[in-house]
Amino acid sequence: MAGLNTQMTIDTEFVQKLAQFPKLISQAARKALSKTNTWLRSTTMVELGYELKIDSKAMKSRFRVYKSGHMTRLWIGINDIAVHRLGKPVQKANGVEVGEHFFEKAFISPMNSDELLVWRRTGKQRSQIEMVKLDITDEAEEIIGSYAPEINRKFREYFHVEFQRLLAKS
Secondary structure: OOOOOOOOOOOOHHHHHHHOHHHHHHHHHHHHHHHHHHHHHHHHHHHHHHHHOOOHHHHHOOEEEEEEOOEEEEEEOOOOEEHHHHOOEEEEOOEEEEOOEEEEOEEEEOOOOOOOEEEEEOOOOOOOEEEOEEOOHHHHHHHHHHOHHHHHHHHHHHHHHHHHHHHHHO
16 A cells, blocks of 8 residues: 655745734834825816816815824814915906905905905995905815715725735835
8 A cells, every 4th residue: 555655844924924914914004194185186186276276286284184193184274265275356447356256345465465456445445455266165075075984995905905915025
């Protein structure tokens, strides 16, 4: 009767890779979170700029990504935006036209600035003026809210790619 006499060796390298999984998962999650924030920032910035007809340069300062250890945050400024950012202001007989918007009883003056700013008088006094601003709160919240369901899907997609990349490296 013939017998099978072979030596078998077990590859323990695979088991060692398993021990690295928690570290790899943490790294992949951190990278995926950062990429998700960058995606959300660029996507909402472009869409908000398109909806409000604002140049993306004007919107850039209103989007900030903060990274701190294992956490990243996206801050979006949705305060009113000065109308001179909507385009080049043009003085008309009874107001100022900026892009597709018209502001009655407004005037253009640089007021210690390099840019032509749009102002409106608030009273009879010469010094009673305020900068004309446009409220973007509703549009910004609507656009950001529309991406809420997609954020988790995008995170999972980035996580999967990053985890595969890290596994291939190790």
